[in-house]
Amino acid sequence: MNFKKLLSIFTLTVIALQLNAQPWNADLGNGKYKNPILFADYSDPDVCRVGDDYYMTASSFNCSPGLPVLHSKDLVNWKLIGYALPEVYPLDHFSTPQHGNGVWAPSIRYHNNELYIYWGDPDFGIYMVKTQNPQGPWSEPVLVKEGKGLIDPCPIWTKDGKAYLSYAFAGSRAGAKTVILMTEMTPNGTKTIGNSVLVFDGHNGHTTCEGTKFYQHGDYYYIMAPAGGVKPGWQLALRSKNIWGPYEMKVVLHQGDTNINGPHQGALVVQENGDSWFYHFQDRWAYGRIVHLQPVTWVDGWPIPGVDSNKDGIGEPVSEWIKPTVGQNYPATPLVTTDEFNSHEWGLQWQWHANPSVYFGYMSANLGYLRLNCIQQPDDYVSLWQLPNLFLQKFPAPDFTATTKLTFRNHEEGDRTGLLLMGEDYAYIGLQQVDGKLKLIHSTCTDARKGGKEVVNQSIDMDQQEIYFRVTVKHIPDSPEHDATAQFSYSLNGKRFNNFGPAFKPRAGRWIGAKMGLFASSPIRTNDCGYADVDWFRVE
Known part of the structure; x- marks a missing residue:
């Protein structure tokens, strides 16, 4: 063959x-x-x-x-x-x-x-x-x-x-x-x-x-x-x-x-x-x-x-x-959510939160990962609600798990990246450079549309830049508002995952459902920004 x-x-x-x-x-x-x-x-x-x-x-x-x-x-x-x-x-x-x-x-x-x-x-x-x-x-x-x-x-x-x-x-x-x-x-x-x-x-x-x-x-x-x-x-x-x-x-x-x-x-x-x-x-x-x-x-x-x-x-x-009568049976085709980032194009499921610039992110020349740059936040930064360079997709089911593997190359104080659930309330697990050290952090924000500020719920020192992030979302049965709960976790080897931060209740954005995905940002403008290389993003 x-x-x-x-x-x-x-x-x-x-x-x-x-x-x-x-x-x-x-x-x-x-x-x-x-x-x-x-x-x-x-x-x-x-x-x-x-x-x-x-x-x-x-x-x-x-x-x-x-x-x-x-x-x-x-x-x-x-x-x-x-x-x-x-x-x-x-x-x-x-x-x-x-x-x-x-x-x-x-x-x-x-x-x-x-x-x-x-x-x-x-x-x-x-x-x-x-x-x-x-x-x-x-x-x-x-x-x-x-x-x-x-x-x-x-x-x-x-x-x-x-x-x-x-x-x-x-x-x-x-x-x-x-x-x-x-x-x-x-x-x-x-x-x-x-x-x-x-x-x-x-x-x-x-x-x-x-x-x-x-x-x-x-x-x-x-x-x-x-x-x-x-x-x-x-x-x-x-x-x-x-x-x-x-x-x-x-x-x-x-x-x-x-x-x-x-x-x-x-x-x-x-x-x-x-x-x-x-x-x-x-x-x-x-x-x-x-x-x-x-x-x-x-x-x-x-x-x-x-x-x-x-x-x-x-x-x-x-x-x-x-099912409607259409003359023949067509195979089931659930919407694709996983992305291995092994093509010159990322999957169609991804959207930015505003019209993108080419430097927000791009595929690698050797077709193996997505690079997200730590783009400078606005001078009046309050929360991620203000950032256009959020790389997100829709929730795909009442219960799901999203896992990603990435390597973070932090350059400047405040550089950060992470796995994000975005809405008027949001939460993420990520890596950030704080006081010259790499930290694993879990942060949340309540009422972002009304100016709410981020709160760091948990932070520990981290000595490696390659990491796996995961979030598990489950619906709450019989909830009158179809509530869900989300738990973030991380792994250093892709096998054993440790819960990190408190459980989070996802919330819709403005006229849209909550979304999941990735981001990278920095409070500092530089001529050679930090970045995250995302190996893959898998949903099941």
């Missing part, structure tokens, strides 16, 4: 082992799936069909790259294939962390052999990018409609060649909310034209209606829109035979007698065979907004997701269901 064939077999074996080690798999392998289909923070998901392929995008807020693009053949197993927004626009504005700002509630649509994604930035307006290749590159963003507080847009192209856009308001910027508007666009979808009109007012019992998704099905135009707020909300459907309205409304999905809070804001997908499905999120606090898939039954022309188990005329989420 030749070398290339052996290498190919080895590579496939490694990939298989990595997939098998993933902590969450919605595909039950018996023709059924369980919810959530993605136990990861793909907030405000939207999905469109292109033939027998399906593409998903989601909110990414300030994280860069933004607008994740996922692909599926069976609506259950999804693979992250790229990002539509390599950097968040405007570029300079997002060169520093803008927590909770940026890319809100995108929609993805297929038109004239191109994929389009529209999203609202609450501070700048409604943007659009497009491509003929879902893996990219995508076009540079076009500002379709400028204005503060314009969010949650969705386009529709009608059979007469016209284009329209639905959207909503962010009350924090616009001073108004709970209404849905619609406007015409130029046929190429790059600019709005004419007046916007009110198509739904939710002030009578459906506050914070937003998250619009526009469809045409049969004789009706439909606008799907959530209401009631992120965690306790429900899903509305609006319909009209005239695109300008008037629209009638029905609540089509709610928590009902289930334990799935706030099921709403997602995508209605109709297969070629006519079967219909609905994607939505469930906000799980520190875990973020995870993605569920519901079967849809059409009742008197209304799409009813889930199952109306209590006979109130409104769908309720299912926890398990038969």
Whole structure:
């Protein structure tokens, strides 16, 4: 057997082992799936069909790259294939962390052999990018409609060649909310034209209606829109035979007698065979907004997701269901979280907390590790909340363990690196140069968004620079806020791990779930900074 064939077999074996080690798999392998289909923070998901392929995008807020693009053949197993927004626009504005700002509630649509994604930035307006290749590159963003507080847009192209856009308001910027508007666009979808009109007012019992998704099905135009707020909300459907309205409304999905809070804001997908499905999120606090898939039954022309188990005329989420019929069985493909850093590119699961600079981190020339530089902290440094160079990925499951091996080359006083759980509260285990000595430290910060400062909980001298860090996250059963607990540990040989620091309760960031990953920083600017060489990062 030749070398290339052996290498190919080895590579496939490694990939298989990595997939098998993933902590969450919605595909039950018996023709059924369980919810959530993605136990990861793909907030405000939207999905469109292109033939027998399906593409998903989601909110990414300030994280860069933004607008994740996922692909599926069976609506259950999804693979992250790229990002539509390599950097968040405007570029300079997002060169520093803008927590909770940026890319809100995108929609993805297929038109004239191109994929389009529209999203609202609450501070700048409604943007659009497009491509003929879902893996990219995508076009540079076009500002379709400028204005503060314009969010949650969705386009529709009608059979007469016209284009329209639905959207909503962010009350924090616009001073108004709970209404849905619609406007015409130029046929190429790059600019709005004419007046916007009110198509739904939710002030009578459906506050914070937003998250619009526009469809045409049969004789009706439909606008799907959530209401009631992120965690306790429900899903509305609006319909009209005239695109300008008037629209009638029905609540089509709610928590009902289930334990799935706030099921709403997602995508209605109709297969070629006519079967219909609905994607939505469930906000799980520190875990973020995870993605569920519901079967849809059409009742008197209304799409009813889930199952109306209590006979109130409104769908309720299912926890398990038969997989969609797609003509063949596709293998389970859990989202990849482990990274061996053995390529010239790091894995697509990683994002920075702001638009990155090339000196934040890079792969090694001999393809064996990731180098993270100890970038200088801002002069007014209070906490990691201010740093753009946080190298992070989403929580992948209710229970998981993340382990990393790194070597720290500290140069200056205060240089540090570590394994981090990041949110409005955060914690890390790391190495830091203190008074000329290398220390192993465990630190936490409470209310970072409000200016909270770090507290060092435990510190010991360390006499070696190569180290293994680990964090074990476990959900707390029956917690009303889906709480979790995390325990950090370290090892000097990769075999025996010692707990270090107190248990920590992860907390969500601003509109995003808690994230895990790596960082390196320094209070000092130098012309040859310290660095951490990360050998691998493994999640199971």
